[in-house]
Amino acid sequence: MKKLVLHATLIISLLAIASCAKDDDLVSTSTETADTTSIASESNAVVNDWIAENMDLYYYWNTSLPSDVSLTDYPEDFFYDLLYSSDYFSFITDDAASLIDEFSGTTLALGFSPAFGKFSDSDQVFMIVEYVYSGSSAFEQGLKRGDIILKINGEYLDTDNYYDLYSQTGGYSVTLGSYIDGSIYETSTTYDISATYLVLDPIIDYEVKEVNGIKIGYVVYVEFITGDNDLFLNSMDQVMAELKSQGITELVVDLRYNPGGELTAAQHLASLLAPASAASSGEAFVTFNYNDDLQNYFLRTEGSNSDNLKMTLETNSNNLNLSRIFFLTTNGSASASELVINGLEPYMDVVVIGEPTYGKYYGSYVIYDTDTPPAHNWAIVPVVMKYANSLGVTDFVNGLTPDVYIEDDLFSAKEFGNITDPMLASAIEQITGLSVGNARAVSPQKSYNTLLNKTKMAKGNVMGVLNPADILN
Incomplete structure (x- = not known):
């Protein structure tokens, strides 16, 4: 199986060769209802038209694609509105370059992998370190498998903020906790972790x-x-x-x-x-x-x-x-x-x-x-x-x-x-x-x-x- 990278012009050619056109178009390509003075709407339409053609060709559930989505929607909203009801796996990103970099194995990273957890009677979230990459900033600071993180940049993690805090780029300070008799207690241990390019x-x-x-x-x-x-x-x-x-x-x-x-x-x-x-x-x-x-x-x-x-x-x-x-x-x-x-x-x-x-x-x-x-x-x-x-x-x-x-x-x-x-x-x-x-x-x-x-x-x-x-x- 060859590794792949899709090229937009080739996708259109394959669409024709594979005879994948539907009786009904996936979405209307007309911009009559769009605000032609809106640069954002026009830009969205270009991206969404590209999304629509690729989904029509490649998507596993392409016969279930809806016909009532608007090309002027924000691309992320447009894409998720297309998905089959039981599809929890497909996703979209506005940073293709970073995603491709990650698959090369060389990427800007903090160097640790967390599991996220919470107790059933609380909205407070904690991270537990699954593993740390040798040579990373996290490794050099002393973060290790099993460590518990309660705060990022001095802010407690909860169900509303934990993912945004964790996924910040560049780096941040983490405050550790200690698990004792079914509860987690804040400690005075903190690490300043920076993102570096790692293999x-x-x-x-x-x-x-x-x-x-x-x-x-x-x-x-x-x-x-x-x-x-x-x-x-x-x-x-x-x-x-x-x-x-x-x-x-x-x-x-x-x-x-x-x-x-x-x-x-x-x-x-x-x-x-x-x-x-x-x-x-x-x-x-x-x-x-x-x-x-x-x-x-x-x-x-x-x-x-x-x-x-x-x-x-x-x-x-x-x-x-x-x-x-x-x-x-x-x-x-x-x-x-x-x-x-x-x-x-x-x-x-x-x-x-x-x-x-x-x-x-x-x-x-x-x-x-x-x-x-x-x-x-x-x-x-x-x-x-x-x-x-x-x-x-x-x-x-x-x-x-x-x-x-x-x-x-x-x-x-x-x-x-x-x-x-x-x-x-x-x-x-x-x-x-x-x-x-x-x-x-x-x-x-x-x-x-x-x-x-x-x-x-x-x-x-x-x-x-x-x-x-x-x-x-």
Whole structure:
């Protein structure tokens, strides 16, 4: 599957070639009702017309697009008014360049990933640090996994302000809290964190544990991104080569905080983990289903073996040739994380430990204007496909069910690789038969409610970038 970038002029050409026009137009392109003296309205109409054409062609639910939306609306409002009622995944941004930078793996970042929570009897919100990137400002200041943040720039977080405060660019001051006997208390500890350009390798930890004579690999993978010139795929190869050289026979992949990402990264990881026989023979990994117009176009022009309709496992000299694999998951494990787990199920013993996954079996593409100069800075990321594994398994609305249920309690978070971490301890017990830590089959109910990290889940919805030139060729 090729990485993609959409080009507006090519989109229009593909629209004609694929014969995707509807009997009724998606929206009226007439500007008779618009205020022709309003520069803003005219600018909105240009962007919205571009949005409308792309949604008509690529959107998975394109037959349900409404016809009563106005081209003069603000583009964000226009886009969300187009979405199918059960589509919680598609999104739009007015900063296409920053989004693309993030998929290169080099981006302006504070360097930590938070979970958001609140107690049921309060509107006050707190952040708990899931992980920190080495070399970031957050790391240098001393922020670590499990730390609790109560304030940003001296302002308490609540249900109205928490996301805006967190998503500020540039940097800010954070005030930490301490969890004691079911309550969080403010401390005097503060950190001034600044945003810097970072190369965010998604494998943030890996090591080998030898327990009862068995060598167990452990990898923490937090995002499916390929990086510029496949930088992070090469890094992934190097990590697996190192684990292979150390003679591991079992592997635990920690996807607890991985919201998904690019399909090619998912394919690459699966090809490293699957039995060598399945990878070398190019067994089917996943299949894709698009809207009827696009599905028929691919079938007509490329046939049923089109790379746009399926993805296979691939030969890789660093393949670990495993017969079983252990995944650690939470509700934050979504999209491409679920795709890898589901896609490997037909070929090996897949053991899932933790919480049910998010439940996203749709794929999205980044679409933005690459004209020079671009007519606008907007990018849309609509759902364009639904995927299934080689056995046709899809529609796991409630997520993938773990084989061993253990909740991820960040109030008691252990450093990655600590064998007393309940999830990792459970995997080691499954492998060795030895109890090495607190591997409770079911952990106590969380004392707080989790809130959505919109930045992470939005980016995680993106599973590829489509180049119409590749389709037309």
